[in-house]
Amino acid sequence: MNLAQRIKDITFPNPILLASGTYGFGQKFKEIINLTGGVITKTITFNPIVGNPPPRIYEFEGGIINSIGLENPGAIYFKNKILPTLKNLDTNLIVSVGGTSLEEIVNVIKIVEEEIISAYELNLSCPNIKEGGISLGQDPKLVENICQEVKKITKKSIIAKIPTFFCNPLVIAQSAERGGADFITITNTIPGLVIDIERQKPFLGGISGGISGSFLKYYALYLIAKIRNIVKIPIIGCGGVRSYQDVLEYLFCGAVLVEIGSLNLSNPFMVIKIIEDIKKWGKEKEIKSIKEIIRKIKIEL
Amino acid sequence: MNGIFWEKVKIKKRIDFSDKIIGFWLTTEKIAKNSKIGQFVHIKIGDNYGFFLRRPFSIADREGDKIFFIFRVVGQGTFWLSKLKKDDELDILGPLGKPIEIPEEKDILILGGGLGIAPLYFLTKIFSNNKKELYVILGAKKKEELILKERFEKLNLKKLIFYTEDGSYGEKGKVSDGLTNILKEKEFKIVYSAGPIEMLRKIKFLLKEEIKIYGFLEERMGCGVGLCAACAIPKKDGTYLHLCEEGPCLMLNEILL
Numbered sequence: 001m002n003l004a005q006r007i008k009d010i011t012f013p014n015p016i017l018l019a020s021g022t023y024g025f026g027q028k029f030k031e032i033i034n035l036t037g038g039v040i041t042k043t044i045t046f047n048p049i050v051g052n053p054p055p056r057i058y059e060f061e062g063g064i065i066n067s068i069g070l071e072n073p074g075a076i077y078f079k080n081k082i083l084p085t086l087k088n089l090d091t092n093l094i095v096s097v098g099g100t101s102l103e104e105i106v107n108v109i110k111i112v113e114e115e116i117i118s119a120y121e122l123n124l125s126c127p128n129i130k131e132g133g134i135s136l137g138q139d140p141k142l143v144e145n146i147c148q149e150v151k152k153i154t155k156k157s158i159i160a161k162i163p164t165f166f167c168n169p170l171v172i173a174q175s176a177e178r179g180g181a182d183f184i185t186i187t188n189t190i191p192g193l194v195i196d197i198e199r200q201k202p203f204l205g206g207i208s209g210g211i212s213g214s215f216l217k218y219y220a221l222y223l224i225a226k227i228r229n230i231v232k233i234p235i236i237g238c239g240g241v242r243s244y245q246d247v248l249e250y251l252f253c254g255a256v257l258v259e260i261g262s263l264n265l266s267n268p269f270m271v272i273k274i275i276e277d278i279k280k281w282g283k284e285k286e287i288k289s290i291k292e293i294i295r296k297i298k299i300e301l
Numbered sequence: 302m303n304g305i306f307w308e309k310v311k312i313k314k315r316i317d318f319s320d321k322i323i324g325f326w327l328t329t330e331k332i333a334k335n336s337k338i339g340q341f342v343h344i345k346i347g348d349n350y351g352f353f354l355r356r357p358f359s360i361a362d363r364e365g366d367k368i369f370f371i372f373r374v375v376g377q378g379t380f381w382l383s384k385l386k387k388d389d390e391l392d393i394l395g396p397l398g399k400p401i402e403i404p405e406e407k408d409i410l411i412l413g414g415g416l417g418i419a420p421l422y423f424l425t426k427i428f429s430n431n432k433k434e435l436y437v438i439l440g441a442k443k444k445e446e447l448i449l450k451e452r453f454e455k456l457n458l459k460k461l462i463f464y465t466e467d468g469s470y471g472e473k474g475k476v477s478d479g480l481t482n483i484l485k486e487k488e489f490k491i492v493y494s495a496g497p498i499e500m501l502r503k504i505k506f507l508l509k510e511e512i513k514i515y516g517f518l519e520e521r522m523g524c525g526v527g528l529c530a531a532c533a534i535p536k537k538d539g540t541y542l543h544l545c546e547e548g549p550c551l552m553l554n555e556i557l558l
Contacts, residue, residue, distance in 0.1 A: 024528045029305075042530070050540045055521040057531040059354045066523070071530045071541070205533075213353060265524040265531075266353055267345070267394070269307045 001282025002289045003275070007234055007256060008157045008182045010092060010118050012037040014275055015251065015290060019238055019261030020096035020121060020161070021068065025082045026089060029268055036271055037257060038092030041078075043123045044112060045097075046104045048074035052206030058194045063213015063240075064262055065192045067206035070098060075111040083114055092118035094159065100136070102146050109154055119156050122146065122181075124172075125163030125188035138167040140175040147179025159236060161185035169223055170230060177231045185236040185259065186227060187220045212262045216240040221253050225299040228254035244277035254295040305394060305526055306331045312389050313367055319445045322416070323383055324361070324371040327391060333368045336360050337400030338424045339517075339550040342370060343525035345392035346378040355394065356382075357522050359420035359495075359549060361449070368395075371419040371448060397525050398549050401493075401515070403431050408459075410489040411437045412504060414476045414496025415446065420517050420550070421495050422449045429456045436487070438479035440464035440496075447471075477503040484508075491515075493550070502558050514553040520544045 003014035018033065020040040026033060033039045051071025058065045072078070078095075086093055095112055097120050099105040109120055124137025124146070137143055143160065150158050160176035162169060164187040176184050189210025194203035202208070217240030224235050237255030241247055242263050250258045260271050278290075287293060306329075314326040327333075332342065341359045346352035356378045358370040374383045385391070401424060409428060413421040418439050429435055435458045441447040443465055450470075453461055463471025464479050472479065477500060484507070494504050495517035508514055523531030525545045533541035534548065535557040542551060 022524075022529055028527055051530060051533060053535065054533045054541075056533055057354070057521050057523045057529075059352065061351050062353060064353050064523070066529070066531060068530050071533075262353065265529050266355065267307065268524060268526055268528060 001279055001287045003278065003282075005256065005291060010157060012257060013091060014278070015257045016247065016271060016275055017092075017094065017236065017257055017259045018264060018271065019259035020123065021066075022261045022264040023268070025078065026086050026093060027082065030089060032268065032272060034090040035275060036091055038094050038118060039089070040094040040096050040121050040259065042072055043070050043096040043098035044072050044075055044078045044108055045070060045099055046075050046108050046111075048072065048077065052204070054205050055203065056205060058203055058209065060213075063211060063215060064265065065194055065204065065209040065211050066189070067204040067209035069206050075108045079112045079114070083112065083116070087116055089116070094119045094121050096121045096123050096161075098123040102136070102142065102149055105136075105146055106149050106153060109150060113154060117156060119159055119182070120150065120154065121159040121161050121185060122150065123161055123188075125161055134166060135163055137163040137172060140167075140171050143172055143175040144179035147176055147181045151180040157182040159183040159185055161188055161238075163188060164219070164223055165190050170227060173227045173231050177233050181233060183234050183236050183257075184227070184231065185238050186223050186255075187216065187239050190216070190219075212239065214240045214242065217246055217249070221249060222301075224250070224253050224255055225301050228295065229301075241274070244274045244281060247274060247278060248281065248293070251290065251294050252297045253299070256294055304335055305397060306335070307392075307394050308332055310391050310393055312385055312387055312391065315385070315387055318371070318448050321374045322371065322446060322448060323374070324369060324448075325385070325391075326367050326369050327393070328367055329393075330366070332393065332395040333363050333366045336363050336368055336396040338427045339401030339420070340396040340398045341525075341549055342368065342393045342395035343397055343522075344382070346381050352378055352381070354523060355525060357397070357525055357545070357549070359517060360396065360423055361419035362423050362426065362452075371416065373416050394525060397545060399547055401550050403428065404491050406491045408434045408487070408489055409436070410480075410483070410492045411435060412476050412480060412492060412494040412496070412500075413437070413439045414500045415441050416448070417495030417497070417500070417517060418448050419495075421493065422452060424493060425453065425456060425458070429458060434459045436460045436483060436489070438462045438464065438476050438483065440466070440474075440476035440479065442466045444470035476500055477507060480504060480507055494553075495550075498558065501553060505553050505558055510554065515550050516553045517550050518544060518548055
């Protein structure tokens with residue numbers, strides 16, 4: 001089965017992307033990254049962020065809650081020290097951009113803009129930022145404005161990773177499309193809290209965290225099935241992928257690309273097996289191209 | 302890939318130190334040969350993803366294609382491990398973490414408490430092969446928890462002193478008591494330590510600031526390979542180190558304990 005697709009001037013050798021925050025900035029395990037459709041960096045903000053105090057991670061059956069706190073070295077360091085080390089990447093480099101205002105997001109992109117970047121994923125939904133409480137992406141008008149302003153300063157594709165909680169994700173998805181986003185990613189983690197009953201306080205150093213893992217897939221699939229009917233831009237599925245079957249579920253449901261996140265924390269090599277398994281499955285089913293299965297299933301919701 | 306290998310390995314030998322402290326010798330293809338002192342392996346728990354994250358264990362020793370690690374049964378993950386026996390298979394990533402360089406100093410003080418003795422054995426063995434004058438103080442709650450006692454006794458050490466809290470072996474007391482005593486007769490410029498956090502704090506308190514103090518630390522870990530930034534250790538300057546990449550043996554002088 002041919003896994004390659006050309007979408008919005010970007011060639012994806014296969015539909016698997018490494019989700020933001022789970023594969024560093026793309027400097028490590030390059031041999032693995034090169035076998036995927038692309039790597040999405042940890043979110044870059046204008047100023048460096050030291051991140052949350054530990055503990056930053058909690059495990060539950062089938063998933064994790066993380067509270068890293070957007071730790072990153074800032075846009076200038078990323079541009080000068082990290083980007084040059086990524087020039088030899090042989091797949092798509094997607095830079096995740098975050099910030100607490102429209103201006104910050106625009107400024108980060110102005111700083112990091114570079115030929116080797118294939119696209120920007122706007123982190124509109126990270127629930128870890130303490131400042132402001134809610135995230136930028138929960139305001140439909142702001143999402144539209146951010147996408148519009150970003151499109152003005154870069155020719156590269158932009159991916160809106162939208163929040164899917166404390167807001168109407170359907171409305172937010174439409175706002176992103178109106179603003180000119182080229183893709184939307186559904187979904188980010190959802191907010192969560194762990195209580196340490198021995199110490200009688202929240203377990204995570206950053207108080208709350210983002211829940212990810214298996215269960216998230218079902219929520220994401222539901223949203224994709226809904227959103228695919230109301231927007232025309234391509235959808236990237238994200239949440240709870242552990243196997244090639246999970247990837248196929250996303251593709252059948254209507255996602256054109258699928259991000260793998262938490263699984264990388266369990267095993268950074270596993271993504272290779274998933275890609276091989278998809279090929280094997282396609283061969284057995286005598287499917288020539290991945291395009292044949294995308295949005296193949298009729299879903300009435 | 303970055304010198305990190307993913308292997309399915311077999312348990313060659315199981316050693317029960319006590320009902321709660323168990324050691325496994327694993328036969329590996331590449332991990333043992335590439336392991337250096339101060340490094341760890343990241344072990345998958347369970348047959349499925351009921352346990353999502355791996356568990357990190359310091360390498361306590363290496364012989365040829367085999368590595369040794371020791372754990373105490375404290376939670377569900379280590380309970381699962383404790384049920385395994387010889388010839389069972391484990392899914393491991395390694396070697397991980399930053400290798401420890403052989404220091405220039407000739408006289409080295411090594412302080413190990415409880416399970417902290419495990420990573421210090423590998424270190425002491427390699428240091429002793431490098432003609433260092435080693436002063437080693439090891440302690441545990443009781444005799445049966447004084448792991449690797451006989452192995453340490455076979456090494457070429459300048460001094461080896463044991464402490465047990467109940468007095469069932471060696472001197473009665475804690476490693477920190479041993480530290481106070483040895484400092485009366487000798488000065489050191491460099492110290493390696495591993496053990497409970499309270500012990501490391503005490504050591505740092507007892508030693509002068511100009512002494513280089515290295516210590517093996519623990520923190521909730523995600524990937525173990527430097528991708529996720531979960532295992533943060535606070536530094537004095539307000540930033541964080543990542544234990545899986547820059548540790549697990551860190552210079553305690555620079556961090557907040």
